[in-house]
Amino acid sequence: MISMVMVAVGVYARLLKHAEAAMACLAVDPAILLIMVGVLTFLITFCGCVGSLRENICLLQTFSVCLTVVFLLQLAAGVLGFVFSDKARGKVSEIINGAIVHYRDDLDLQNLIDFGQKEFSCCGGVSYKDWSQNMYFNCTATNPSRERCSVPFSCCL
Template sequence: MARRAATSGDDFSFVSPVVKYLLFFFNTLFWVISMVMVAIGVYARLMKHAEAAMACLAVDPALLLIAVGVLMFLITFCGCIGSLRENICLLQAFSICLTLVFLLQLAAGIVGFVFSDKARGKVSEVIKNAIVHYRDDLDLQNLIDFGQREFNCCGGISYKDWSQNIYFNCTSENRSGERCSVPYSCCLYSEDEGLQESHCAI
């Protein structure tokens, strides 16, 4: 009888085991994923040539993977340990972090909409910088090829953006076998075609 009265008088202290262990399970899952992301990012970064990595530091996918992985690790750590131990401080930190991430995404969306021209210009600048360093970084090369295949595009604005790359431009100084061409991810292939070359003519 006394136990029942104490429980009913303190309803907010009760935590549903289902909610607790679901929160723990999903946070543990994303915690492991974040560690894998950081490990892959660090491995990819260490495997690169130092000069190539420094040349395209601003658009390095390995650094992006590490940054996202570390942030995800810290947030899911709070949620994982907080839910398991029913630690109010960690759970509050977890909810605050999720709220901040949501607000930052919302703010980025609003700023991108209001300043769409500037945002488009900044994105174009990043893409052009990536195109210049296309052959310097294998991760960056794979990322650009994936984007061009998935979105059926070529370059940032048009295929002419590839003239900024030293291997693909049409200048007389360019002795590359890829002169006056674009990467294979820009090319159109029919479904029955087999082997793809590394580039195709403009």
């Protein structure tokens, strides 16, 4: 049931707007990722439910193999994240800086950054100076924006 809600929300988000700005700084469109995870979750749980109701050994084995593969993938991701933590931090910093550049271009991206800054009580990727990369917040003399030389409100909470 939850997987179908995930698919529906992903399709709605994808149809509602085209996320060009989010695609500029994120590797995968979040709506597409939500759809893929929802479909995969639905297929795996469907095999488990129908397999147990019908006592179908083939579906139960498929369910078991899928859960094992998902577990092993999560375990591998955790180990790789630990082993390559420096590279992972660098990549996360690169993604955050790219998102800062496109902050006002996409409302969903803006809300995501604001949520992260409020939740983790931070400002920018490393410091408030990261906001100088954004065309609205940079402190150059040629910047006509009213937000020049400032940071978003979510930094100040």
